[in-house]
Amino acid sequence: MQNDPKQVDCIIIGGGLAGLTLAIQLAKNKRSVLLMEKNSYPFQKVCGEYISMESWDFLESLGANLGELNLPKINQLRVSAHAGFAIESELEMGGFGIRRYTLDHRLAELARETGVEVLENCTALDVELTNGIYSVKATKGTFNATIVCGSYGKIDPSFVERKGHGKGKYIGVKYHIKRSFPDDLIELHNFKNGYCGISKVDDEQYCLCYLTTTKNLNENGNNIKQMEQNVLMKNPFLRTYFSESEFVNEKPIAISQIGFRKKTTCQNHVILLGDAAGAIAPLCGNGMSIAMRSSKILAAHLDDFFTQTITKQELIDRYTKDWNGNFSFRIKTGFYLQKLFGKRLTTLWMLKLLNKTPKLLRKIVRMTHGEKF
Numbered sequence: 001m002q003n004d005p006k007q008v009d010c011i012i013i014g015g016g017l018a019g020l021t022l023a024i025q026l027a028k029n030k031r032s033v034l035l036m037e038k039n040s041y042p043f044q045k046v047c048g049e050y051i052s053m054e055s056w057d058f059l060e061s062l063g064a065n066l067g068e069l070n071l072p073k074i075n076q077l078r079v080s081a082h083a084g085f086a087i088e089s090e091l092e093m094g095g096f097g098i099r100r101y102t103l104d105h106r107l108a109e110l111a112r113e114t115g116v117e118v119l120e121n122c123t124a125l126d127v128e129l130t131n132g133i134y135s136v137k138a139t140k141g142t143f144n145a146t147i148v149c150g151s152y153g154k155i156d157p158s159f160v161e162r163k164g165h166g167k168g169k170y171i172g173v174k175y176h177i178k179r180s181f182p183d184d185l186i187e188l189h190n191f192k193n194g195y196c197g198i199s200k201v202d203d204e205q206y207c208l209c210y211l212t213t214t215k216n217l218n219e220n221g222n223n224i225k226q227m228e229q230n231v232l233m234k235n236p237f238l239r240t241y242f243s244e245s246e247f248v249n250e251k252p253i254a255i256s257q258i259g260f261r262k263k264t265t266c267q268n269h270v271i272l273l274g275d276a277a278g279a280i281a282p283l284c285g286n287g288m289s290i291a292m293r294s295s296k297i298l299a300a301h302l303d304d305f306f307t308q309t310i311t312k313q314e315l316i317d318r319y320t321k322d323w324n325g326n327f328s329f330r331i332k333t334g335f336y337l338q339k340l341f342g343k344r345l346t347t348l349w350m351l352k353l354l355n356k357t358p359k360l361l362r363k364i365v366r367m368t369h370g371e372k373f
């Protein structure tokens, strides 16, 4: 491949976990990579910050050195219904807690050390393909590449037009808090039209993050505090956490228009990975692992493409087949599970059933998780 300074092997749009881990793998394979991220590291992101253990070895293999961070290992689950009825279970594989502020920053530094050109504060505005060469117009200039990958997350940038994909109806809100809470526990508390998770992360903090509908917020005067007071705090667990914790930042970070489903692996000739290709409902707690695993699958096929073992069409076909085989079922399961949560009676009925059949609960958790990669 040509390494003209103005044409790199691969441009990656979006520097979250999918984009950063793809960039590092390609750079390790001696490919020239330019990664565009619209924010500048480190920055906060709405996310429950519980990563299923399936990703630990992969992150270590890239050089993330997670071991030195003394991260909490989480292997207990508690789920409550609206009025506080709760069930508990062990998590077979479990996970670990780390702030995205810490992890994304660490991976961005690692990407740079590996040779990736990381352009921060750089928003991709348009992608064109002319005579087999991609050209990405961005706020910091126009850049050319042999391949462009899109890892821009759940919300499509303005240059992507997808038919039949309206705006998602969910909002996500996240705080970091300090309080007394077990290191090894993740809790998921239901409230009307939503659920809220809490678990430990790095720096002696706890992530308190919830998902609910835009409608819920609208019905509470578009006021997050009012909604928390009127809706979330009806759950006795959440009443305690919201009223008796030290909030690291008083104001939460929030995102809107989120939807959860499989989208597509290639759009306007851009190969998609992470949430851009399809997002799983957060209650499954493994969107981050799916994002990173998709980067590993794609990196292998890209390597075959760059060594001219396969054509671009074969690259897209093989990646799409692997993506569907690995994630379609998990994302569908998460979609239907999410429908059961948030509704008062359905949630209570389901938790009572799972309380009597712990094997079923373990099976459901297994259906949404993958093996180590």
Ligand SMILES: Cc1cc2nc3c(=O)[nH]c(=O)nc-3n(C[C@H](O)[C@H](O)[C@H](O)COP(=O)(O)OP(=O)(O)OC[C@H]3O[C@@H](n4cnc5c(N)ncnc54)[C@H](O)[C@@H]3O)c2cc1C
Residues within 6 Å of the ligand: 013, 014, 015, 016, 017, 018, 019, 036, 037, 038, 039, 045, 046, 047, 048, 049, 050, 051, 052, 122, 123, 124, 125, 151, 152, 153, 154, 157, 171, 172, 173, 209, 210, 211, 258, 273, 274, 275, 276, 279, 280, 282, 285, 286, 287, 288, 289, 291
């Ligand atoms: C409320 C909530 C809770 C969650 N909790 C968990 C959890 O506990 N565990 C878990 O595993 N998953 C969780 N998830 C899912 C998880 O956050 C995502 O699956 C994961 O972040 C996907 O990574 P990604 O790299 O695909 O996207 P992202 O991490 O969203 O990264 C995309 C990046 O692209 C950048 N970008 C976007 N557009 C452009 C552009 N035009 N130009 C340049 N840059 C751009 C963005 O700034 C962003 O940094 C949760 C999601 C939500 C909504």
